[in-house]
Amino acid sequence: xxxxxxxxxxxxxxxxxxxxxxxxxxxxxxxxxxxxxxxxxxxxxxxxxxxxxxxxxxxxxxxxxxxxxxxxxxxxxxxxxxxxxxxxxxxxxxxxxxxxxxxxxxxxxxxxxxxxxxxxxxxxxxxxxxxxxxxxxxxxxxxxxxxxxxxxxxxxxxxxxxxxxxxxxxxxxxxxxxxxxxxxxxxxxxxxxxxxxxxxxxxxxxxxxxxxxxxxxxxxxxxxxxxxxxxxxxxxxxxxxxxxxxxxxxxxxxxxxxxxxxxxxxxxxxxxxxxxxxxxxxxxxxxxxxxxxxxxxxxxxxxxxxxxxxxxxxxxxxxxxxxxxxxxxxxxxxxxxxxxxxxxxxxxxxxxxxxxxxxxxxxxxxxxxxxxxxxxxxxxxxxxxxxxxxxxxxxxxxxxxxxxxxxxxxxxxxxxxxxxxxxxxxxxxxxxxxxxxxxxxxxxxxxxxxxxxxxxxxxxxxxxxxxxxxxxxxxxxxxxxxxxxxxxxxxxxxxxxxxxxxxxxxxxxxxxxxxxxxxxxxxxxxxxxxxxxxxxxxxxxxxxxxxxxxxxxxxxxxxxxxxxxxxxxxxxxxxxxxxxxxxxxxxxxx
Ligand code: SF4
Ligand code: SF4
Ligand code: SF4
Numbered sequence: 001x002x003x004x005x006x007x008x009x010x011x012x013x014x015x016x017x018x019x020x021x022x023x024x025x026x027x028x029x030x031x032x033x034x035x036x037x038x039x040x041x042x043x044x045x046x047x048x049x050x051x052x053x054x055x056x057x058x059x060x061x062x063x064x065x066x067x068x069x070x071x072x073x074x075x076x077x078x079x080x081x082x083x084x085x086x087x088x089x090x091x092x093x094x095x096x097x098x099x100x101x102x103x104x105x106x107x108x109x110x111x112x113x114x115x116x117x118x119x120x121x122x123x124x125x126x127x128x129x130x131x132x133x134x135x136x137x138x139x140x141x142x143x144x145x146x147x148x149x150x151x152x153x154x155x156x157x158x159x160x161x162x163x164x165x166x167x168x169x170x171x172x173x174x175x176x177x178x179x180x181x182x183x184x185x186x187x188x189x190x191x192x193x194x195x196x197x198x199x200x201x202x203x204x205x206x207x208x209x210x211x212x213x214x215x216x217x218x219x220x221x222x223x224x225x226x227x228x229x230x231x232x233x234x235x236x237x238x239x240x241x242x243x244x245x246x247x248x249x250x251x252x253x254x255x256x257x258x259x260x261x262x263x264x265x266x267x268x269x270x271x272x273x274x275x276x277x278x279x280x281x282x283x284x285x286x287x288x289x290x291x292x293x294x295x296x297x298x299x300x301x302x303x304x305x306x307x308x309x310x311x312x313x314x315x316x317x318x319x320x321x322x323x324x325x326x327x328x329x330x331x332x333x334x335x336x337x338x339x340x341x342x343x344x345x346x347x348x349x350x351x352x353x354x355x356x357x358x359x360x361x362x363x364x365x366x367x368x369x370x371x372x373x374x375x376x377x378x379x380x381x382x383x384x385x386x387x388x389x390x391x392x393x394x395x396x397x398x399x400x401x402x403x404x405x406x407x408x409x410x411x412x413x414x415x416x417x418x419x420x421x422x423x424x425x426x427x428x429x430x431x432x433x434x435x436x437x438x439x440x441x442x443x444x445x446x447x448x449x450x451x452x453x454x455x456x457x458x459x460x461x462x463x464x465x466x467x468x469x470x471x472x473x474x475x476x477x478x479x480x481x482x483x484x485x486x487x488x489x490x491x492x493x494x495x496x497x498x499x500x501x502x503x504x505x506x507x508x509x510x511x512x513x514x515x516x517x518x519x520x521x522x523x524x525x526x527x528x529x530x531x532x533x534x535x536x537x538x539x540x541x542x543x544x545x546x547x548x549x550x551x552x553x554x555x556x557x558x559x560x561x562x563x564x565x566x567x568x569x570x571x572x573x574x575x576x577x578x579x580x581x582x583x584x585x586x587x588x589x590x
Pocket of ligand 1: 161190
C-alpha cells in the first residue's frame with residue numbers, strides 16, 4: 001500500500017494505482033475524455049492534468065508514490081484544461097444539434113462544465129467521408145477526438161484489429177488500416193467501439209425512421225420482439241437503477257407505439273435451446289468427432305468464425321439465433337394460424353446488439369419464410385429514443401404482458417442475455433433429453449459471473465461433459481487455440497460444448513446497450529463489471545423466480561412442434577430454424 005495526499009486528504013491505495021483512480025477512491029473526480037474503466041490509460045486527451053509536488057502531470061498514467069502531494073484543481077489547472085478543450089473543439093464540427101450523441105456526449109458535457117461559451121478558436125475540422133458501409137455502425141472521423149478508446153477495445157480487448165490510426169498530426173484519423181471501409185475490414189460489428197466512444201464519432205446505424213414508416217402504414221401488420229438483455233438496461237435511459245427488469249413496461253411502451261403484436265425473443269431462446277440441445281445430444285451420442293459444439297447465437301461470433309476461423313465451421317451449431325427463429329415463425333406459423341398474408345407482415349427486433357443488424361441479412365437462410373424474416377433490427381438505444389419521440393411516460397406506464405404464441409417463455413430463455421446463460425439453459429434441456437429426468441440442481445454457478453473463461457464438468461449417465469464459456473473475443477481465441485493445439489498433438493479435445501459471446505459480460509453489455517456516461521463529474525465513469533453484473537443479476541433473478549425454468553416445459557413451444565414443426569431437428573425445423581456457414585477467409589492486420 002502507498003500513502004499520499006490528494007487535495008490535502010490522506011489517501012492509502014495499492015501500489016501501482018494511478019493518481020486518477022486514487023482520487024476517485026476518495027470521491028475526488030478528475031476530468032478525462034480518454035480514460036475509461038475498460039481501457040488502458042493512453043494519456044490521449046490531456047484533460048486529467050494535476051499538480052504533483054508542484055509539477056503538472058497527467059493523472060491517468062502516473063502511478064501513486066509514497067509521500068506524493070497531489071493538487072487536482074487550482075486556477076491554472078482549470079485554465080489549462082479549458083484551453084485543452086478549446087483546442088479539441090477547434091478540430092471538431094459544431095454539429096451538436098444534429099448529432100446522434102447530443103445529450104449523451106461526454107465532450108458536450110465537458111464543454112458545458114468548463115463554460116466554453118466565449119470566442120472559439122478558428123475551426124480546422126476537415127470533412128472526412130462517413131463510413132456506414134456495415135449498416136451496423138457508422139464511423140464519422142470528423143467527430144473523433146483521438147482518445148484512443150475504440151482502438152484499445154478493438155485491438156487489445158476484442159483482438160479484431162479493424163480500427164487503427166491513419167496519418168499523423170492534424171491529419172490523423174481513426175479508420176481501418178489503409179483507409180478501407182469497415183465492411184471490407186476485419187470488423188465483426190460487435191459495436192464495442194461505439195459503446196466506448198465518448199463522442200458521436202462511432203454510433204449505431206440508425207433505423208428508427210424505417211420503423212416509424214412501418215408503424216404509420218395502415219396496410220402493414222407490425223410485429224415486434226425484444227431480446228432478453230434489453231429489459232434490464234432500457235431503464236437506465238429513464239433513471240431506473242442498473243439491472244432493473246422492466247419487461248412489463250417495455251411491452252406496454254411497444255403497444256403504445258402502435259405495434260400490432262408484441263412477442264418476446266425469450267420465446268425464441270427457448271426454441272433455440274430445444275434445437276441446440278437436440279443437436280448436441282445427436283453429436284454427443286452419434287458423432288463425437290463433431291465435438292466440441294459451439295453455440296451460434298452471437299452474430300459477431302458467426303462473422304468472426306466465417307472470416308478467421310473457418311476450420312471450426314464443422315463444430316458450429318447450425319441453430320439460428322433466437323431473434324432469427326422468432327422472425328422465421330412470425331411470417332409462417334403465426335401468419336398461417338391467424339390468416340394474415342405474410343407479405344403484409346413486418347418484423348422489428350429490439351436488440352442489445354449492433355451485429356444483429358447484420359445478422360438479419362447475413363445469408364439466404366435469413367429469408368426462410370419466403371420473405372426477409374426480420375425487416376429491421378434496432379438497438380436498445382434506438383428503442384429508448386423512439387419511446388421519447390412517442391412521448392411515452394416510461395417511468396409511470398403500467399406493466400402489460402406479451403402476446404402469445406410467440407411470447408411465452410421460461411426462466412431458461414431469459415438468461416440467454418448474460419454470459420453463461422445459454423449454456424445453463426442448454427444443459428438443463430440436454431440433461432433431460434439424455435436421462436429423461438430433470439436436473440435436481442438447475443443452476444451452474446461455476447459458469448456464471450465475469451471470469452473471461454469459465455469451465456465446468458457435468459456428469460450425465462456416467463459420462464463427463466466438459467464445458468467452457470468464453471465472452472469477449474480475446475478470450476474466445478484462447479479457447480480456439482487450446483482446441484487447435486490438442487488436435488495438432490492428437491490429444492483428447494479439452495471441451496465437448498462451448499458457449500461464446502463476443503461482448504464482455506454477454507449481451508447485457510452489448511454494443512447497442514445504453515451508454516453509461518461517466519464524464520465529467522458524475523459517477524459511474526463508464527460501464528464497469530459491477531454494472532454488467534447488475535444487469536446480469538436482473539436476468540438471473542427472473543429465472544430463479546420463474547414458474548418454469550426449463551425450455552422443454554414451455555407449453556407454447558410444445559404446441560408449436562405438435563401443430564407445425566414436427567420433430568426437433570427434423571426437416572421443417574432445419575428449413576426454418578437452422579442455417580449454414582460460408583468460409584470468407586481473411587486475415588487481420590495485427
Ligand atoms: S464493431 Fe467491433 S470489430 Fe468492428 S471496429 Fe468496432 S470494436 Fe472493432
Ligand atoms: S472514434 Fe471515438 S473512441 Fe475512437 S478515438 Fe475517436 S473519439 Fe475516441
Ligand atoms: S454478445 Fe450479444 S450483444 Fe454482443 S455481439 Fe454477441 S449477440 Fe451481440
